[in-house]
Amino acid sequence: MKIIVYLTCAIGLCLVSCSHQPEPSLPVPSPQQLEWQQLETYAFIHFGLNTFNNMEWGYGNTPASTFNPTDLDCEQWVLTLKNSGMKGIILTAKHHDGFCLWPTETTDYSIKNSPYKNGNGDLVRELSDACKKHGMKFGLYLSPWDRHQAEYGREGYVEIYHRQIEELVSNYGPLFEFWFDGANGGNGWYGGAEETRSIVAEQYYDYEKAREIVWQHSPEASIFGGTVPTLRWIGNEKGYANAAQWCMYKTDFESLNDIKTLPVGFKDGEAWLPAEVDVSIRPGWFYHKSEDDQVRTVEQLMDLYFNSVGHNTNLLLNFPVNQEGRIPSIDSNNAVQWHQKLQRDFAENLLKGSKVIANDTRSRRFNPKNVVDDDYSTYWATHDKVRRAELIFEFPQAITFNRLMLQEYILMGQNVDAFYLDYYFNGKWLPIETNEPTTTIGYKRLLRFQTVRADKLRIRFKVFKGTLCINKVGAYLAEETL
Numbered sequence: 001m002k003i004i005v006y007l008t009c010a011i012g013l014c015l016v017s018c019s020h021q022p023e024p025s026l027p028v029p030s031p032q033q034l035e036w037q038q039l040e041t042y043a044f045i046h047f048g049l050n051t052f053n054n055m056e057w058g059y060g061n062t063p064a065s066t067f068n069p070t071d072l073d074c075e076q077w078v079l080t081l082k083n084s085g086m087k088g089i090i091l092t093a094k095h096h097d098g099f100c101l102w103p104t105e106t107t108d109y110s111i112k113n114s115p116y117k118n119g120n121g122d123l124v125r126e127l128s129d130a131c132k133k134h135g136m137k138f139g140l141y142l143s144p145w146d147r148h149q150a151e152y153g154r155e156g157y158v159e160i161y162h163r164q165i166e167e168l169v170s171n172y173g174p175l176f177e178f179w180f181d182g183a184n185g186g187n188g189w190y191g192g193a194e195e196t197r198s199i200v201a202e203q204y205y206d207y208e209k210a211r212e213i214v215w216q217h218s219p220e221a222s223i224f225g226g227t228v229p230t231l232r233w234i235g236n237e238k239g240y241a242n243a244a245q246w247c248m249y250k251t252d253f254e255s256l257n258d259i260k261t262l263p264v265g266f267k268d269g270e271a272w273l274p275a276e277v278d279v280s281i282r283p284g285w286f287y288h289k290s291e292d293d294q295v296r297t298v299e300q301l302m303d304l305y306f307n308s309v310g311h312n313t314n315l316l317l318n319f320p321v322n323q324e325g326r327i328p329s330i331d332s333n334n335a336v337q338w339h340q341k342l343q344r345d346f347a348e349n350l351l352k353g354s355k356v357i358a359n360d361t362r363s364r365r366f367n368p369k370n371v372v373d374d375d376y377s378t379y380w381a382t383h384d385k386v387r388r389a390e391l392i393f394e395f396p397q398a399i400t401f402n403r404l405m406l407q408e409y410i411l412m413g414q415n416v417d418a419f420y421l422d423y424y425f426n427g428k429w430l431p432i433e434t435n436e437p438t439t440t441i442g443y444k445r446l447l448r449f450q451t452v453r454a455d456k457l458r459i460r461f462k463v464f465k466g467t468l469c470i471n472k473v474g475a476y477l478a479e480e481t482l
């Protein structure tokens, strides 16, 4: 009798716990980090004195009088970027040369001493207003390194830097991201001293305080760079993340700057620190006429996309604004066409009408059909501790496809470390030949391959920790194969 009672209790407990939401397998994203990851693509704008002087890194003494856009139109930027699928814009409010695009109280080296609008202009205001008007998120880049400031390298500058942050976050928010650039110290004008100054970045800027100031006004802002970021640099400016790519990472400053491990992440990393791929649509970050014929093509932009968003990162794509104050038409045409192609290629999830069969399902609430609905909050989950499980999609009629999208429900962690893809046709299973290893998934994984015709698709998952939670699977037929 006792045994029966125990057994009934045990089965009952198991049923209750297994129909429960799985336990998150730490580390997991904060709600803010998840929201950030869901942006997927957003834009950088590099614009400033460099634009007018054909430079990438101004020394700090370029005359403010050279900043003189003749036909500036922030709405043109915002609309172009919106039509390119960008969900937000991050502006270089101050680059390494120290020139400020807003009329700051902290220095005369700013837009107020330029001919633009006779010194009454405020570019940060103009862009933040245009973003608000068109429902675009707004973020700021404020270079910690300042080659103009006499106080740079001493305590006085850090106070100035924090005041600049305060001015920006209190006047132009809310901000979705704040960018602390990593280039630090070296030679510069420094108020006329013209010398080399080096600092210890992880101590000098007091990034803890800087983040506190940002979050006082924009608590939802993601933080790039410094010592207390909420996301990490991908470790290169070429536009790619490793195919196996973990959102988990280490938080010590050395690791945050280690270009070997940044593109990959750490399978056993202690913190959730997803990666951002920053890259320019042209070779330079700032506009140079000589690069007008080197704008990335639709095909190259597509490669960037698959190597960034498709590898579980966000893409921060830079658009250099020219001397008129416009995004040049060649850049805008390529970016808009790229976005339109993406929309066409991913318009229809061909798995939607299929029968979805799983060899293990936690409970009805976590049923495998959830992977083909478009609801982010529903997902397929297995029982706890299941380390291998598979999904089979059976089609009423054979389908052809050449793209796959997979998403883990990352609020439960990034838990998959391998997956295998097969399709069934003419009575046999054949592997899908992808051009890269199928190891990690994370927030999003995209794959390209030669078109296959299939009666069934099978995905076998291997999990190394936590519970398998798959949020979405999509198969698509893009216009051409690779």
Ligand code: FUL
Pocket (backbone or CB within 6 Å): 056, 181, 182, 183, 278, 285
């Ligand atoms: C780098 C800077 O030195 C470049 O000029 C650019 O702003 C890029 C986004 O970050 O660290």
